Amino acid sequence: MRRTGATSLFARSTLGQDDILLVQGTGGVALFGLQFAKAAGARAIVLSSSEDKLARAKAMGADILINYRSIPDWDREVLERTGGEGATLILELGGPDTYQRSINAVAAGGKIAQIGVLTGFGPKPDLGRLQSMNADILGITVGSREHFEVMNGFIAKHQLKPMNDQTFPFDAASAAYDHLRSARHFGKIVIAL
Incomplete structure (x- = not known):
């Protein structure tokens, strides 16, 4: 996993057993995020357009699976499936096509870790909800050497494999x-x- 994921989950946040992590897709960063969440005792939500990939994510420990093709309003589904709470941490990998939904799905006091822009750059999201939810956006690029060493220690301790x-x-x-x-x-x- 690039250091971005570990930085967003542990250095700039404190992912733990009371958290709900939302990952977008089933690429390398998202799946390592899922593994980190489960090792930290957190619940994990995985979004994908593929039922097969969702089944594989479930086998890896995902708690909530949402097919964003069959449920395009996945942000509402996240709120419904979390009892209205939302995700305490979101690994935002998509960009303008997913950003507003991430804002809509974030929990009160939650964090959105801006890591990727897979859908490019485009329309600006409505940030008003962040203020009312007292939520944060974390701009993540690459962590420090110290973060890298902490991540590697966590990986070794929990025997995680990408x-x-x-x-x-x-x-x-x-x-x-x-x-x-x-x-x-x-x-x-x-x-x-």
Whole structure:
């Protein structure tokens, strides 16, 4: 997992057993977030457009599964499935196509860790709800060396292994990127050097 996920879950937040983490999708960062959440005793919500991927996430310990294709108002579903509470921490990976829904789904006092912008840059979300919910947005890039060492200690203690979908040799890097664009992967795509 890039240091961004661990930084957002532990250095800039304190993910623990009272938390509900929402991850968007089933890519490498999202699935490592799921693993970290379960190891910390938190509940985890996973969004995906694939029932097969949701079933695989459930096998990894996901507590709430939402297919955002069949339930496009997934933010409302998050609130319903959490008894109106919402997610205390959201790994925001999508960008403008998901941001407003993340704001709508965040719990009072919760945090949205802005890590990715997979849908590009575009319309600005309505931030008014953040103020009324006393919630925060965390801009995350890369953590420090200290964060990296803490993350590695947590990984070793809980014997976490990244979910790697497929490994491509370096000379097939273009095929790896094609596979990434296809969105068929579950976990990380690795290019071996």
